[in-house]
Amino acid sequence: MRGNLATDWGTEWKPLLWVVAVFVGAYWLPIGSPRFDGAVVEALALTKWYAQEHVLLCLVPAFFIAGAISVFLNQQAVLRYLGPGAPKVLAYGVASVSGTILAVCSCTVLPLFAGIYATGAGLGPATAFLYSGPAINVLAIVLTASVLGLSLGVARAVGAIVFAVVIGLLMHFLFRRDEAARVAAQEIPEDEDEAGRSLGQTIIYFGLMVGILVFANWGRPEADVGLWFTIYSSRWIVTALLAGGLGLVLVAWFGLSWFRLGVVAFPTIALAIFLPDSPVPAFVAATVGLSFITSTSEGELGDWFAASWGFAKQILPLLLIGILVAGLLLGRPGQEGLIPSEWIAGALGGNSFAANMFASVAGAFMYFATLTEVPILQGLLGSGMGSGPALALLLAGPALSLPSILVIRSVIGTRKTVTFILLVAVMATITGLIYGGIV
16 A cells, blocks of 8 residues: 555645645735735736627637638648748748738737648748737738837838748748658648639638628727728728628528528627617627527538637637736736836836847737737837837737737647747847847
């Protein structure tokens, strides 16, 4: 018995340490401390805000797009344009400018990244897409130029495109042996579309879903005039038209019956008519209806829901845990977490290596919703932040966050994730130093 007990302790000491650590943490929990209590409130408030603003309108459409990529997109086409053997100019050119279409944050791009990577995209193009999706955002770059200055806006745009290509190429080079083994293990399908859909039909289908994602999340510009505000004012009309087009496509090309489409369309249209100033209920009805008709369908539509649900199960829990931790440590913009904001502002002054490195690392772990990095940086610049660290934060922050890091690790593993983070942080630091020295 004693020998067995000794053997058991050899394998049970790690769980014991976790139990002791949790007990000690609970025993000495600093409840009553204003900073701790405020940080807990901030963590819950940030999670609530994320659930209200991003899960329904951003993540759910992204999950459906990711599921569609893995089910409907011809794998041969993915390998041709984004695979390890694809022409480098084509693969990295497509991946590095994708953010001009997708106005998404570092978390919303994750299902799309997981989808193309699972379908056969090479690590290099996939990570280039992962970086560029939230970084090369036309609205964010225009807002940066108008609020923070033209030079910073141009530097952000050029730096983000260059970063996407260089990081993708370096990831491919550093893990080329892993990629070779992954390619060898892949089953390359015949170059044919089993469902008989043309390339044009596939483009329309994905274009409608991407359009829904983009317009449903179109941010309000500062000025109440101009093209951007016009698009913002009509975004829900455009979203409704795109959703209607998607319904017709599912009937015409995917075998969905008119009756099942009507089951989804009727309550959605009714809510849109009776609640014209509250579009979210109609959006929820459409999402729930689409989930129902796909989950209860056979064949491709059923596979679509299963793949989308698989991505949701993999990504959403890690994201919410990451959001809680980020809120606890850093709070919401303008609010306090466990880490005092004056520490961050004080460490970002000047253009030293330390200031740029701190900006890059802090930006890599902070969570920025789309476009929120600009007013945050405006406040930091007003508090004495240097121009170099500002650019470093702009290049590292929107592309990464603690929640996204947890998910990326689950997709590509720890080594590749750590390498990706280090590449972003180091390149942002060097770029910030150069820009700060010039400006």
